[in-house]
Amino acid sequence: MSFFTFLKNKSLFYVVILLMTFSFCEDPIEPDPVEWPSRYEKIPADAVKMTPETDNFPPVLHSEEWNEPVPMEGPVNTAGAEDAPVITPDGLTFFLFFTPDVDIPPESQLLDSVTGIWWTEKSGGEWSEPERILLNDDLALDGPFCIVADTLWFGSFRVGNYGEDGDIYTTIYDGEKWTNWQNAGERINSQYNVGELYLPINAREMIFHRAGFGGYGEYDLWKSEKVGDEWIEPVNLGPTVNSELNDSHPFISSDGTELWFTGVSKKSYPGPALFRSVKSDTGWSVPDEIISSFAGDPGLDEQGNIYFTHHFFSSEMKMIEADIYVAYKK
DSSP states (O other): OOHHHOOOOOTHHHHHHHHHHTOOSSSOOOOSSSSSOOHHHHTTTOOOOOOGGGGGOOOOOOOBBOOOEOOOSSSOOOEEEEEEEEEOTTTEEEHHHHHHTSSSHHHHHHTSSOEEEEEEEEEEEEEEEOOOOOOOOSSEEEEEEEEEETTTEEEEEEEOOSSSSEEEEEEEEEEESEEEEEOHIIIIIIOOOSSSSSOOOSSEEEEEEEEEETTSEEEEEEEEEETTTTOOOOOOOOOOOOOOSEEEEEEOTTOOOOOEEEEEOSSOOSSSSEEEEEEETTTOOOOEEEEESSEEEEEEEOOOOOOEEEEEEEETTEEEEEEEEOOOOO
């Protein structure tokens, strides 16, 4: 599951209606003069904080290149849902999507003052307490996709989008705050209908998932290249990478030789799994399943450490919460 997956359901209709209602009010909502609440204040009192010891379906590693996955250290994980990990190449800045309760509908998330993008920085080997990134003057639901230099690419449900299934936006960090947020444009959001995406460090190509358009499965992985100032017509990554099922949430290594993504386990484990495909002169290799059992949305730093979302489910397959996990490179 990911930021968009949390929101793309029948309740999304009510999010759009609610956004439009507040947008056209004669008296716009004034910013709250008090401090925003912390994540902890909004987590239900009866929320259960899961641990590896209480996990019914712990992540399963299939490679000797990494150590066993563990919860991300520091104050990132809570009894709420942490999702959509984005790590900078140097491993010192981390972004995530947070919502306090996986059971509440999106229209309630919209008004809870904490659901959205949070970030934390590492100093002296310790992660700071995550802080919320506000990227709107009104109501919006935002989730991070990738960071390229000082530009954060994110998805958003807000008034002014080209469609009702979330648009891609960018924002720039000026050294003190995130500013100049803007829609990535009609070509990306309407004509190409780009889903969750990743741009390597040169920002001249974009790997993303989307449904339809003559793909092989429900979601396929596609690539678009930037020529001049325009993103050209996307090309499907082909049947070696894409399956007849669901292939999504891509990550590309800085050197462009490794493609990571979320897919359906081919080893009969429950939930999504993480796959890696390696690029050679002949193209992308057949993907290897690296981590299984409710593992999704991979992101790696330059050391090769794998950050991903792990969802906790009861034995009756009811979601309890979600945490960020890490498999450290040996």
